[in-house]
Amino acid sequence: MRPASPDSTTELLQRARQLAGFTLAELAAELNQQLPADLQKDKGTVGQLLELALGASAGSKAEPDFPHLGVELKTIPIDRSGKPLESTYVCVAPMTGAALQRWEDSWVCRKLQHVLWVPVLAERGIPLAQRMIGRAFLWQPSAEQQQLLRQDWEELMDLLALGGLAQIKGSHGKVLQLRPKGANSQALTRAIGAGGEPVQALPRGFYLKTSFTSQLLQLTD
Amino acid sequence: MTIQLLPPQLANQIAAGEVVERPASVIKELVENSLDAGATEIQIDVEKGGSKLLRVRDNGSGIAKDQLTLALSRHATSKIHDFADLAKIVSLGFRGEALASISSVSRLTLTSRPAKQESAWQAMAEGRDMAVQIKPAAHPVGTSIEVLDLFFNTPARRRFLKSDKTEFSHIDELVKRLALSRYDVSWTLTHNGQLVRQLKAVTDDAGKQKRLAQLCGRSFAQSACYVESQYEQMRLSGWVLPAACCTAQLQVQYCYVNGRMMRDKLLNHAIRQAYADALAPEALPAFVLYLDLEPEQVDVNVHPAKHEVRFHQARLVHDFVYSALTNVLSQVEAAEFPLIADPTPDAETTQAHSAPAYYAASGIRSHQPSPAQFRSSAVPAGQVAMPGSYQPAGQRSGIQHWPASVQEIPPVVPVQAESETQQAPTGSLLLSSTELLLTHQQQVYLLDIPASISGLLSQQLVPSVALLLPERLRLEPAEISLLTAHASPLSQMGFDLVLSNQLMIIRAVPQLLQGVPLATVLPLWWSQWQEPLALPQLWRQLLQLVLQRQWLAATTLLQYQAALFQQPELWHAVPIDLSMSRQQLQEQVQ
Numbered sequence: 001m002r003p004a005s006p007d008s009t010t011e012l013l014q015r016a017r018q019l020a021g022f023t024l025a026e027l028a029a030e031l032n033q034q035l036p037a038d039l040q041k042d043k044g045t046v047g048q049l050l051e052l053a054l055g056a057s058a059g060s061k062a063e064p065d066f067p068h069l070g071v072e073l074k075t076i077p078i079d080r081s082g083k084p085l086e087s088t089y090v091c092v093a094p095m096t097g098a099a100l101q102r103w104e105d106s107w108v109c110r111k112l113q114h115v116l117w118v119p120v121l122a123e124r125g126i127p128l129a130q131r132m133i134g135r136a137f138l139w140q141p142s143a144e145q146q147q148l149l150r151q152d153w154e155e156l157m158d159l160l161a162l163g164g165l166a167q168i169k170g171s172h173g174k175v176l177q178l179r180p181k182g183a184n185s186q187a188l189t190r191a192i193g194a195g196g197e198p199v200q201a202l203p204r205g206f207y208l209k210t211s212f213t214s215q216l217l218q219l220t221d
Numbered sequence: 222m223t224i225q226l227l228p229p230q231l232a233n234q235i236a237a238g239e240v241v242e243r244p245a246s247v248i249k250e251l252v253e254n255s256l257d258a259g260a261t262e263i264q265i266d267v268e269k270g271g272s273k274l275l276r277v278r279d280n281g282s283g284i285a286k287d288q289l290t291l292a293l294s295r296h297a298t299s300k301i302h303d304f305a306d307l308a309k310i311v312s313l314g315f316r317g318e319a320l321a322s323i324s325s326v327s328r329l330t331l332t333s334r335p336a337k338q339e340s341a342w343q344a345m346a347e348g349r350d351m352a353v354q355i356k357p358a359a360h361p362v363g364t365s366i367e368v369l370d371l372f373f374n375t376p377a378r379r380r381f382l383k384s385d386k387t388e389f390s391h392i393d394e395l396v397k398r399l400a401l402s403r404y405d406v407s408w409t410l411t412h413n414g415q416l417v418r419q420l421k422a423v424t425d426d427a428g429k430q431k432r433l434a435q436l437c438g439r440s441f442a443q444s445a446c447y448v449e450s451q452y453e454q455m456r457l458s459g460w461v462l463p464a465a466c467c468t469a470q471l472q473v474q475y476c477y478v479n480g481r482m483m484r485d486k487l488l489n490h491a492i493r494q495a496y497a498d499a500l501a502p503e504a505l506p507a508f509v510l511y512l513d514l515e516p517e518q519v520d521v522n523v524h525p526a527k528h529e530v531r532f533h534q535a536r537l538v539h540d541f542v543y544s545a546l547t548n549v550l551s552q553v554e555a556a557e558f559p560l561i562a563d564p565t566p567d568a569e570t571t572q573a574h575s576a577p578a579y580y581a582a583s584g585i586r587s588h589q590p591s592p593a594q595f596r597s598s599a600v601p602a603g604q605v606a607m608p609g610s611y612q613p614a615g616q617r618s619g620i621q622h623w624p625a626s627v628q629e630i631p632p633v634v635p636v637q638a639e640s641e642t643q644q645a646p647t648g649s650l651l652l653s654s655t656e657l658l659l660t661h662q663q664q665v666y667l668l669d670i671p672a673s674i675s676g677l678l679s680q681q682l683v684p685s686v687a688l689l690l691p692e693r694l695r696l697e698p699a700e701i702s703l704l705t706a707h708a709s710p711l712s713q714m715g716f717d718l719v720l721s722n723q724l725m726i727i728r729a730v731p732q733l734l735q736g737v738p739l740a741t742v743l744p745l746w747w748s749q750w751q752e753p754l755a756l757p758q759l760w761r762q763l764l765q766l767v768l769q770r771q772w773l774a775a776t777t778l779l780q781y782q783a784a785l786f787q788q789p790e791l792w793h794a795v796p797i798d799l800s801m802s803r804q805q806l807q808e809q810v811q
Contacts, residue, residue, distance in 0.1 A: 195489070197500075
C-alpha cells in the first residue's frame with residue numbers, strides 16, 4: 001500500500017512523528033519493501049523509504065519532495081548523542097547552465113526553504129535494518145541562517161562559475177560546502193575550466209556541514 | 222640609511238614605473254585625458270616609434286592658465302573630488318598622476334587654451350622639484366601635449382624600448398583600440414610625418430560597420446555577429462566571431478567596460494565559455510564587445526594602468542556576458558547546421574545566416590523571481606497536534622498510543638528557581654537523597670521529598686520533552702496489561718508512549734526525566750506497581766526511584782519545584798520534637 005500524500009504540513013509532521021522509534025526494518029515491513037543489507041549500493045535507500053512512508057511525490061525531480069506543501073524531506077543520520085554523523089546532501093551543484101542564477105532561484109535556496117528533518121540513529125555499528133527513526137521536525141531557515149547559506153552559496157558559485165573549480169576545498173564555506181558527489185569517481189560531467197573552456201570534472205554537490213545541522217538538531221523542540 | 226621624503230621628481234619617476242611602460246602607455250594616458258576633456262578630434266603624431274616625439278592634440282575643453290601648474294603636479298585632477306566620486310568613476314582617468322609621471326621621465330610641454338581664454342599658455346616642469354614654468358603660446362581651443370625624449374633621464378627604461386617599428390606598432394594597436402571605443406571622435410595618427418590612420422567621426426550603424434572593417438579587418442566585420450543584450454542595469458553590445466570563423470591566429474580581442482579598454486580575465490572566461498565545444502582546439506575567440514553597467518558596480522581603482530577592474534557582482538556580470546554570447550553563437554551554429562536546427566527555424570535565425578553581421582538581439586529580459594510554488598504557508602515547527610488527534614483510527618493495527626496530555630513546550634525551562642525567594646528555605650538540610658530537614662514557624666520538620674513533590678506535580682501540567690531519539694523497550698505480556706491499565710495517568714505525567722505488539726516506544730517523557738537512563742528506570746518503576754495506582758502514587762514511586770538511585774539530584778528537583786516551600790499543606794513531613802533534646806542539652810550544660 002502506498003500512503004497518500006499529506007494535505008498539510010501539520011499532517012505531514014504528525015505522520016513523520018508517528019514513525020519515531022520504529023526501525024527501518026519495521027517500516028520497510030509495514031510498507032512491504034525490501035531493505036538491502038547495507039547502503040553500499042544505494043545511499044538513497046533510507047530517504048526513499050521515508051518518502052514512500054510519508055507519501056512524497058516528487059521523487060528525485062527538481063522540486064520539493066512535497067511539491068504542494070513546498071516541503072523538502074531530509075533524513076539525517078545521527079549518533080546516540082544526537083550529533084549528525086555526516087554532512088547533509090542538498091542538491092547537485094550546477095557545473096554549467098546556472099548562468100545568472102541568483103540565490104533566490106538556486107536549488108539550494110529552494111530546497112532549504114522548508115525542510116522536514118527526519119533524524120535516523122545510524123551509528124556505524126548498527127545494521128541498517130536496526131537503525132531507528134528519530135523525532136522529525138520542520139525547519140525554515142531563520143534570517144540569519146538564510147544569510148549564512150546565501151553567503152556561502154554565492155562564494156562557491158563564484159568559484160564554480162569563474163573557473164575556480166580546482167580551488168574549491170571542503171573547507172570553503174561556513175555552513176555549506178561543495179564536494180564531489182557520489183562514490184563513483186569514474187563518472188565525469190561537463191564543467192568549466194579556468195580559462196572558460198569546457199572540461200570534464202567530477203560532479204559536485206552542495207552539502208550542509210555537520211556543524212550547521214547539529215545546531216538545527218539542538219534547536220528542535 | 223636615514224628615512225627621508227623623496228624629492229617630487231623621484232616620486233613621480235617611481236609612479237611612472239607603473240604607468241609609463243613604453244611610448245604607447247604615454248599615448249594611452251594622454252588620449253584618455255583628451256577624451257575626458259570632451260574632445261571630438263584627436264590627432265596623434267609620433268616620431269621614431271615615440272622615443273623622439275609623442276604629441277597628442279585635441280579640441281577638448283582645455284586647461285585655464287591658472288590651472289596649468291596644478292595640471293603638472295602629482296595627485297592633482299579635475300576628474301574626481303571626493304571619495305564618493307571614486308566609488309563611481311565615470312571618467313577614464315582619475316588618479317591624477319599621469320602628467321606628473323610622464324613629465325618626470327621626459328621633456329613634456331603642455332599647451333592649452335580653453336574657449337573662454339583669449340590666448341594659449343604653455344607649461345613645462347623641470348628639475349628635481351618639478352618646478353613649473355609658464356609662458357604664452359599660440360594654440361587653437363583645446364590642448365596639445367608634447368612629449369620629447371621619453372626616458373632620457375631613466376636610461377634603464379630606455380634600454381627596454383624595442384625598435385621604432387615595434388614601439389609604433391604598439392601605438393597603432395592602442396589607437397585602434399581607442400578608436401573602437403569612441404566612434405563619435407575623429408582620429409588621426411601619423412608616424413614620422415606620414416599619415417597612418419585617419420578615421421572620421423561616425424554615428425550611424427553603417428559608419429560604425431565601416432570603422433569596424435577599417436580597424437579589425439574586412440573578414441571580421443563580415444563574419445562577426447552583432448550582439449546586443451540587456452539585463453537589468455547591464456548592457457552588452459558589439460561583435461563576436463562565430464566559432465567556425467575563429468582561427469589559431471590571434472584576431473581581435475577587444476573588450477570595453479564602460480568605454481574603458483580592458484583585458485579582463487573574468488570577461489575572457491565568460492567569452493570562452495560561450496563558445497563551449499564549438500571552438501576548434503587551437504582556435505581563439507575573436508570579439509569586440511562593449512559592456513556598460515552602472516559605475517558603482519565596477520571598481521576601477523585596482524590596477525594603475527586600469528587594465529583590470531573588479532565587478533561587485535562578478536558572477537552576475539560573467540553569467541550575463543556568457544548568456545548573451547551563447548544565445549547569439551548558438552543561433553549562428555543552428556543556422557550553419559540545419560540538420561540539428563529547429564525544424565521550424567524562426568525568421569531571425571534564417572536572416573542571420575544570409576546577412577553579414579546580423580543584428581540578433583538576444584532575449585534575456587529582466588529578472589523574474591522564482592515561481593511561488595516553493596512558498597507555502599508556514600506551520601511553526603514547534604506546533605504539535607493536539608493530544609488524541611494524533612492517530613487516525615485504525616491506521617496502524619496493533620498500536621496503542623497514549624500521547625502526552627500536555628502541549629509540548631520548549632525544553633529550555635531553566636532548572637534554576639524563578640526567583641531567590643523560591644529557593645529552599647535557609648537552614649534546610651538534605652539528610653539523604655529523599656529526606657529534607659527544614660524549619661517552618663520555629664518548628665523543625667523532616668520532609669519526604671518524593672511524597673511531597675508528587676503531590677505538587679499531580680496538580681500541574683508537567684512539561685514534557687520529546688526525545689530526538691525515542692527509546693524502545695521490549696515488554697512482557699504482564700507489563701503490557703499493567704501499562705495499558707495506567708495509560709491515562711501516564712499520559713498526564715507527560716509520557717508519550719506507543720505500544721506496537723511487544724514493543725514500547727517512548728517518544729516523550731516528563732521534563733525532569735531528561736538525561737535519565739529511561740531503559741533502566743522505567744521497567745524498574747513499573748515493576749513496583751502491585752495494584753492500580755493513582756497519579757500521585759505514580760509520581761512518588763518514580764521520584765523515589767530516580768532520587769534514590771541518584772539519577773536525579775534532590776537539590777535539582779527542589780529547585781525545579783521550589784513552589785513546594787510556599788505550600789506547606791502539600792508537605793509530607795513530620796515535626797521533630799526537640800523538647801527531649803533541649804532537656805538533655807540543659808542537663809549537660811548544668
